[in-house]
Amino acid sequence: MGRAGATAIPSPLVGEGKGGGDRRTTAVGIPPTPNPSPRGGGGLPSLNQDIDRQATTDPGFGVYVHWPFCASKCPYCDFNSHVRFGAVDEPRFVAAFAREIGHMATLAPGRTVTSIFLGGGTPSLMKPETVGAILDRIAAAWPMARDAEITLEANPSSVEAERFAGYRAAGVNRVSLGVQALNDSDLRALGRLHSVAEARRAIDIAARTFDRFSFDLIYARPGQTPEAWRAELTEALAMVRDHLSLYQLTIEEGTPFAGLHRAGKLIVPDPDLADTLFEITQEATEAAGIPAYEISNHARAGAESRHNLTYWRYGEYAGVGAGAHGRLVVDGVRRALVTERRPEGWLEAVERAGHGLAEDTALTRPEEADELLLMGLRLAEGVDLDRLATIGGVQPSAQAVARLEELGLVERSAARRLVATRAGRFVLNELVLQLARSFEPVSPTKSPGQEVQAGA
DSSP states (O other): OOOSOOOSSOSSOSSSSSOOOOGGGOOOOOOOOSSOOOTTOOOOOOOOOSHHHHTTOOOOEEEEEEEOEESSOOTTOOSSOEEOSSOOOHHHHHHHHHHHHHHHHHHSTTOOEEEEEEEESOGGGSOHHHHHHHHHHHHHHSOEEEEEEEEEEEOGGGOOHHHHHHHHHHTOOEEEEEEEOSOHHHHHHTTOSOOHHHHHHHHHHHHHHOSEEEEEEEESOTTOOHHHHHHHHHHHHTTOSSEEEEEEOOOOTTSHHHHHHHTTSOOOOOHHHHHHHHHHHHHHHHHTTOOEEETTEEEOTTOSOHHHHHHHTTOEEEEESTTOEEEEEETTEEEEEEEOSSHHHHHHHHHHHSOOEEEEEEOOHHHHHHHHHHHHTTBTTOEEHHHHHHHHSEEOOHHHHHHHHHTTSEEEOTTSEEEEOHHHHTTHHHHHHHHHHTOEEOOTTSOTTHHHHHTO
């Protein structure tokens, strides 16, 4: 289920579970009982309510499951999704998922799973029994938090009330719908298979079936005016319960849209218009009580995607399935893991070796510091400087931070977090570059964050 844009860091892809970007970023408790079943669904307690409280929040441990198949390939999508004519052998894939989950659990044993995200592709093409089998295998591999968030992506064209009830019975307690537009002509231009009426029906079914749901829209579409986007966003906000993902369209190399754009047959809003649309987005969502907690994701307090927060807070996550990415700390070293992209190749590799890993890279501390900075600055809560010092052994220089503060691009919270201001979010890549270039080793004689605080 493709979305606009992608992060510079290969997570399972960043956004509502995976991809999602925009021009300004272009340059992813309660003591658990032993291995409980994830089935049973239901609402989740509130997450953290403010930045300072979030500063001490554990990022959690997530599991991303990639279902690589779609009914059709959207022309803007550069995600690892594939169209297969004829039935997919779901039992065979379930067996492969089970083996790879087992392998990931040997790399990262004993973690408590706080979230699972079934992304794609279009996971709502899976039978509920397939989803249930995958969730049961995850629960057998790791302890599950009692309040684990379990999200499944769905396309409106594949939503049925009976199928959604089956997913809930399987253990899913949150869905994310790829609506993308509330305009039939734009839906057709984006290559979507559903209509606005079908999207509304899917949202209604989600609202009746799950305590929590989200949906996506893409904006900065060809020909879109500020007035049209404001009207569409107002319509969307009337249907939102607690979470909404809003992505600016980006042109990704290798997609049909990229070819049309090069040929001058696809004209997207210029940067000034795109910035105006971004401002409209922030103003409207804030007024509706669902402000941005990340550049492209908006939620009521306590309804943030827990799985997303694991990515952006630079937690550990296992990625299983074709083309999945993961970050696991193995023997004290954070490793970047990537599986074989081609579904059939992944399947054969898992059946042969027990996993489909194509890349396994040990990250250096400077690489970890760069990733943590880039991911954390996307969040409204910002980067935890103490954690940056602990993981990366560095922090930005006091002089660099002071200069960016003077320019109104960053600010510091009382919890020793560095936050990109709204102005800073317009130049986020440059902001990350300036801060990363200023990194200094943390002095062993000073507590983490002391030098940066001294620059205040």
